Amino acid sequence: SFGAFTINESSIVDSPRFPYRGILIDTSRHYLSVKTILKTLDAMAFNKFNVLHWHIVDDQSFPYQSTTFPQLSNKGSYSPSHVYTPNDVHMVIEYARLRGIRIIPEFDSPGHTESWGKGQKNLLTACYSPEQRIQGVGPINPTLNTTYAFLTSIFTEVSKVFPDQFIHLGGDEVNFECWASNPKIQNFMKKKGFGEDYTKLQSFYMLKLMNIIASLNKVPIVWQEVFDNKAQVRILIPGTVIQVWKDVNYFEELRLITAAGFPVILSAPWYLDWISYGQDWRKYYTVEPLNFSGTEKQKKLILGGEACLWGEYVDATNLTPRLWPRASAVGERLWSRGDIRDLGDAYARLTRHRCRMVKRGIEAEPLFTGYC
Ligand SMILES: *[C@@H]1O[C@H](CO)[C@@H](O)[C@H](O)[C@H]1NC(C)=O
Numbered sequence: 001s002f003g004a005f006t007i008n009e010s011s012i013v014d015s016p017r018f019p020y021r022g023i024l025i026d027t028s029r030h031y032l033s034v035k036t037i038l039k040t041l042d043a044m045a046f047n048k049f050n051v052l053h054w055h056i057v058d059d060q061s062f063p064y065q066s067t068t069f070p071q072l073s074n075k076g077s078y079s080p081s082h083v084y085t086p087n088d089v090h091m092v093i094e095y096a097r098l099r100g101i102r103i104i105p106e107f108d109s110p111g112h113t114e115s116w117g118k119g120q121k122n123l124l125t126a127c128y129s130p131e132q133r134i135q136g137v138g139p140i141n142p143t144l145n146t147t148y149a150f151l152t153s154i155f156t157e158v159s160k161v162f163p164d165q166f167i168h169l170g171g172d173e174v175n176f177e178c179w180a181s182n183p184k185i186q187n188f189m190k191k192k193g194f195g196e197d198y199t200k201l202q203s204f205y206m207l208k209l210m211n212i213i214a215s216l217n218k219v220p221i222v223w224q225e226v227f228d229n230k231a232q233v234r235i236l237i238p239g240t241v242i243q244v245w246k247d248v249n250y251f252e253e254l255r256l257i258t259a260a261g262f263p264v265i266l267s268a269p270w271y272l273d274w275i276s277y278g279q280d281w282r283k284y285y286t287v288e289p290l291n292f293s294g295t296e297k298q299k300k301l302i303l304g305g306e307a308c309l310w311g312e313y314v315d316a317t318n319l320t321p322r323l324w325p326r327a328s329a330v331g332e333r334l335w336s337r338g339d340i341r342d343l344g345d346a347y348a349r350l351t352r353h354r355c356r357m358v359k360r361g362i363e364a365e366p367l368f369t370g371y372c
């Protein structure tokens with residue numbers, strides 16, 4: 001009858017190649033409404049993604065409403081309505097769960113934390129000018145005991161709110177110049193025998209934070225810098241997952257991290273916030289995550305990958321067409337057999353799939369000329 005679909009009886013035998021197939025959204029650079037996030041979860045389910053990496057806070061805003069520290073979002077969000085209440089967060093987690101999707105929150109530190117400082121006094125490092133005047137704030141101050149008391153409280157809350165086994169701790173792009181400008185930090189470096197090596201100070205901080213996370217029975221995920229700061233390799237907690245994001249020579253990075261025995265999530269080739277003319281999905285599709293020199297044991301440490309849609313230029317008006325169907329190419333790469341690589345065949349299937357998404361109310365952009 002009209003409006004009805006019929007399908008022949010079929011049985012499907014299918015399973016994913018990689019267990020971690022993620023999408024990153026960024027709700028700090030722009031706030032995304034719960035409705036937009038739920039729609040993204042629907043689209044993710046249509047594309048067999050199973051992890052939403054929720055980069056929930058950053059320098060620009062702190063929309064996570066904490067019950068322990070309500071000032072963080074009271075002062076750090078764009079406005080009182082640009083927040084995620086406990087109820088909102090619960091709704092997102094439950095909607096995702098019903099679609100086989102895990103929510104992994106990221107509370108990135110010690111860098112990327114400017115918004116945290118608005119509602120939490122004495123958390124951030126004061127940066128000094130060459131004339132020894134205080135000018136602005138930098139990363140979290142890793143030298144104070146109060147810092148770790150705060151981190152213990154906030155992450156105790158976060159670990160209860162988000163049921164997933166993993167919590168993303170960030171650890172990328174720390175501004176060492178601010179740390180280096182601060183006389184009290186310089187003193188601390190001297191006392192600890194860190195010399196001028198601020199990667200050691202970051203390691204000191206990350207290790208303390210990772211131990212807090214471990215005591216909460218969660219497994220940390222960190223950006224690759226935490227591994228790259230070689231001092232930290234010895235002190236990374238076993239099982240810590242490293243997320244590779246730098247586009248230069250990422251296969252070598254995969255080799256090094258897996259040789260050291262750590263599991264990996266690959267994102268470097270899949271920064272979907274970078275846009276260009278033409279069919280960049282082909283480039284995403286062509287990536288082969290296991291094409292690095294390493295043993296079978298090393299390759300088993302590649303948990304999967306993640307398409308990242310950073311939010312500087314993205315809000316609810318353009319998120320969906322920017323993400324789909326470009327991320328669909330990543331979805332197939334992470335789900336299907338590695339030898340399924342024919343671009344012509346993929347184009348035909350992706351075109352049909354894009355129309356399928358449009359029919360289901362997902363405003364996925366066209367791959368090229370044609371119609372649905
Ligand atoms: C269902 O199967 C019949 C008989 O094999 C075939 O003619 C028909 O095209 C199939 N329909 C669909 C929707 O696949």
Ligand SMILES: *[C@@H]1O[C@H](CO)[C@@H](O)[C@H](O)[C@H]1NC(C)=O
Pocket residue numbers: 145
């Ligand atoms: C900070 O904690 C360390 C270790 O527990 C302790 O030795 C030190 O005295 C504390 N410092 C302050 C200022 O409380």
Ligand SMILES: *[C@@H]1O[C@H](CO)[C@@H](O)[C@H](O)[C@H]1NC(C)=O
Pocket residue numbers: 286287288291
């Ligand atoms: C794997 O890497 C080699 C060397 O860079 C390259 O020639 C080859 O095309 C790659 N294979 C796949 C499937 O990406």
